[in-house]
Amino acid sequence: MKKIVIYFSCFVLIFFIFPMLFSKRDKDVITDTSEQLQSQEENTNQDLSNKEQAENQGEYEYKQYGTLQLLHSKTGEVETVKLDEYLCNVVSAEMPADYELEALKAQAIVARTYTIYKINHKKHDNSDICDDSTCCQAWISKEDRLARWQEDLRESNWEKIEKAVNDTEGKVITYENEPINAFFHSNSGGITEVPINVWGGSGYPYLQVVETAGEDAYSQYASEATFTQDELIGKLKTKYEDISIDFSNTEDIKILEYTDSGRVKTIKFGNNEISGVETRSLLGLRSANFEVAQSDGKITFSVKGYGHGVGMSQTGADAMAKQGSTAEDIIHHFYAGVEVKDVNEI
Numbered sequence: 001m002k003k004i005v006i007y008f009s010c011f012v013l014i015f016f017i018f019p020m021l022f023s024k025r026d027k028d029v030i031t032d033t034s035e036q037l038q039s040q041e042e043n044t045n046q047d048l049s050n051k052e053q054a055e056n057q058g059e060y061e062y063k064q065y066g067t068l069q070l071l072h073s074k075t076g077e078v079e080t081v082k083l084d085e086y087l088c089n090v091v092s093a094e095m096p097a098d099y100e101l102e103a104l105k106a107q108a109i110v111a112r113t114y115t116i117y118k119i120n121h122k123k124h125d126n127s128d129i130c131d132d133s134t135c136c137q138a139w140i141s142k143e144d145r146l147a148r149w150q151e152d153l154r155e156s157n158w159e160k161i162e163k164a165v166n167d168t169e170g171k172v173i174t175y176e177n178e179p180i181n182a183f184f185h186s187n188s189g190g191i192t193e194v195p196i197n198v199w200g201g202s203g204y205p206y207l208q209v210v211e212t213a214g215e216d217a218y219s220q221y222a223s224e225a226t227f228t229q230d231e232l233i234g235k236l237k238t239k240y241e242d243i244s245i246d247f248s249n250t251e252d253i254k255i256l257e258y259t260d261s262g263r264v265k266t267i268k269f270g271n272n273e274i275s276g277v278e279t280r281s282l283l284g285l286r287s288a289n290f291e292v293a294q295s296d297g298k299i300t301f302s303v304k305g306y307g308h309g310v311g312m313s314q315t316g317a318d319a320m321a322k323q324g325s326t327a328e329d330i331i332h333h334f335y336a337g338v339e340v341k342d343v344n345e346i
């Protein structure tokens, strides 16, 4: 009888209890896995829906650099602004809204990179960047910007600017995985300049001399500035008090040396030799890419291009976009050996 009970117990254990135990474990495992999968799917859907929502709203989650301190140079007020909202104000101040979208997108990436570079290399004690184009980067309030546009173009212009910023959200230009010092200017006169010829220093490997076709189609390409002898002396005297020019001697006003890009490196004004960059500043010329001629007691400077000539030319960017270049093509043209990356990935 005892044996029968033992056999019966073994039978029950083998055929009922063990299978139940194992089947329970298998079931648990399967259940866990299926729940995990389901949960992962839900997370993925949630991520997608968050991403879609963010894309629709044009919002990008910056791990850092999401906000910055903007100095309003006229009032001295420092305002905390969101990076991409700030960039709409910058792009609309820096580039005409009727430029090609790809040029505006290139400008947005360049301005974002320039801003982040400035956050990391502060020029001002109490802020990251200021709104003065001659110091940091141009900025205009949305209200002022809209008011200066023709009324029927206001909405579409602003939407185009926002699209340029939102389509490139998070994108920056890097060299060796660091945001670059992304200089830009209005018109290169067909060829850009290296920074050493403008500000001295050692330069940057990504800022080289490059040629761009099509810039002569823009009004910023060519200009002239004419001075009387007294006007010229007066302007040069603000820096060179002892200046003396013999206007009867054609050799007394003479370009002595050009940079590799064809800009004036040194020019002789009588008893002084002055750099092209300083001449531009003293005489208010549009660039240091000029020729000089004298006629009828007047001195005329024929100038090519507008701005310092370093980095991206804005009219060059638009000319390239008109020929089918994308924003990234434009960036790779003006900045050597760089990459366009998501700022959260560097």
Ligand SMILES: [Zn+2]
Residues within 6 Å of the ligand: 123, 124, 129, 130, 131, 132, 135, 136, 137
């Ligand atoms: Zn500044």
